[in-house]
Amino acid sequence: MKQEKKNNNIEPTKSELEILQVLWQHGPSTVRFVNDTLNQQKREVNYTSTLKLMQIMTEKGLVVRDESNMKHVYHPAHPEEKVKGQLLNRFVDSLYNGSASSLMMQLLGNKKTSKKELDAIRELLKKYDADK
Numbered sequence: 001m002k003q004e005k006k007n008n009n010i011e012p013t014k015s016e017l018e019i020l021q022v023l024w025q026h027g028p029s030t031v032r033f034v035n036d037t038l039n040q041q042k043r044e045v046n047y048t049s050t051l052k053l054m055q056i057m058t059e060k061g062l063v064v065r066d067e068s069n070m071k072h073v074y075h076p077a078h079p080e081e082k083v084k085g086q087l088l089n090r091f092v093d094s095l096y097n098g099s100a101s102s103l104m105m106q107l108l109g110n111k112k113t114s115k116k117e118l119d120a121i122r123e124l125l126k127k128y129d130a131d132k
Helices: 014-026 031-041 047-060 080-096 100-110 115-131
Strands: 063-066 073-076
Touching (some): 014 047, 014 073, 014 080, 047 073
Antiparallel strands (some): 063 073
């Protein structure tokens, strides 16, 4: 009996993440729509390359293909927050030894942060403290 491999660890490549961004932003879409959107937003991408990558993504469990209509429609297999959360956790673990505060200090030190953004961060921290 062949055992099916369940992929709970979501690790899309950069190109796969670009496709997922289109699907998260626009909802379930055809390969043609995704390809046209990538060509407008990112760079020139060949249709057959997008098709092949989306087929691979289906096999990896990153997207689900609806074959009920003549044109196949793809949608993300996982919510945007879940994928981004896993990628962020992996990033923080590998570059900052799991320290979110080290990441925040680096971010605030590297980027010009507006007063509005700083106020939003303060409000988030107040809410976080109140929830504890």
